Every structure is written in structure tokens, then in C-alpha cells.
Amino acid sequence: MKRPADIYLRFLQLAEALRGLPALPVLDPLEEKILEFVARATQKNDRLSVRDMMAHSELGSPATLHARVTSMREKGWLTLTDTEDARRKQIELTPAALKHFDKLAEAFAKAAKGS
Template identity: 35%
Template sequence: MDKTNPPNSPLVSAYLRFLQLAKVIQALPDGQEMDANEKALLQAVVLRWYEDQPMTVREAIGLADLGSPATLHKRITRLREKDMLSNLNLEGDRRAKFLIPTQRTLDYFQNLGQSMQQAHQNSVA
């Protein structure tokens, strides 16, 4: 592949355009940023929430492919401090703390979704 010319595949172009657009919104509105590990943890938690199976803190800390329990606990704490995650306790069971996305997180994913849509529209235009 010629490295001086951009790829002519519409799918490659669409994905690269998405990455460009997503890069613009990676910073949170107040200028805070999430590192790649925080993003991966947030995505795992939100995906489970989206599937109507909220993840408990214990389950999140057990995601060995994302880090050690101590590291994951620190990441959960940082995501809470950034107002990206909150806890939900079910009535009758105060021990299990479920991680749920905040409105800020939903807005963040809304912006990413809009970037994907814009990248797709640009690729078919």
C-alpha cells in the first residue's frame, strides 16, 4: 500500500473519519480526560447496563483482563470522581453495589454515536 495516499476503501475511510471525530470529543466537557484503561472499564460497565444486567463493583473488580483488583478499584473511583459512574443499591440488599452510568456518561456515548453517524454519512456522500 502506498503510504503517501490515503486508503480508498470506504470502510477504512469511514472508520478513520470516525476516529478523527471521536478524538475531538474524547475530552470531557470540563477538560478532564479518561485514559484508555478507564474507557475500557467504562465501556464494559455501560455495555452490561445496556444489556439490562448492571455490573456490580465486585464483578468490575474481577475483570482481570483490564487490570488487577486494586487497579480496577482505583479506576472505578476515578470514574466516580469524574461523574461518569454512580452506584445503585437494591432494596433489601445493601451489600451489592451496582455500577450505573450517569447522565454525563450517556451524553458522552451520545456524542460518540453522533460522530459515528457523521463519519458514515461522509463516507457515503
């Protein structure tokens, strides 16, 4: 029987192989953190605006956050959509980003299966 650590390490190996695929440009560590933050909000069906994200200081200063969101939009990970308030934009994952999470889930299932 495999130890949980073996499964996790296998998953990390498979996830790293996914990063090498030419789907979307690589994210820096802060962008990865932002992506995970947006994904968790999406999973909970929470609406998330740039202003909402600024309340989370662990994601960086407002200027840093704006720069990273802009970078992630240019790389194809995030999109901004209009809300009822024209001054507020909702942050959403792109279809390509959602596909990336699907591939990670498949890698995790494969690691857990041991194949």
C-alpha cells in the same frame, strides 16, 4: 464510494474532537476499557456490581479496579447505587456518560454519511 477504513478514520477524527470538549474529564486507557464494559452491561440491561467486575481480570486487580472506579466516580462518569444487599453496589453510567455515548453515535453517523 468511501472505503470502510475511510469511514472509521473519519469517525476517530470526530471522536477525538469530542474529547476536547469540556464535558467530562479525560479517562486513561484502563478507565476507557471499564467505561466500555459498563456501557455494554447497561445496554444488555445487566446489573453490574464492583464484585462482578472483579471477576474480569482483564480490567485489573481488585485494588486497581477499586481505584479506577473511584476515579471515574469523581470525574462524573460512573455512579454507584444501592442494591438489596447493602454490601453490594451497582455500577451505572451517569447521565453525562450516556450523553457522551450519544455524541459518539452522532459522530459515527456523520462519518458514515461522509459530511
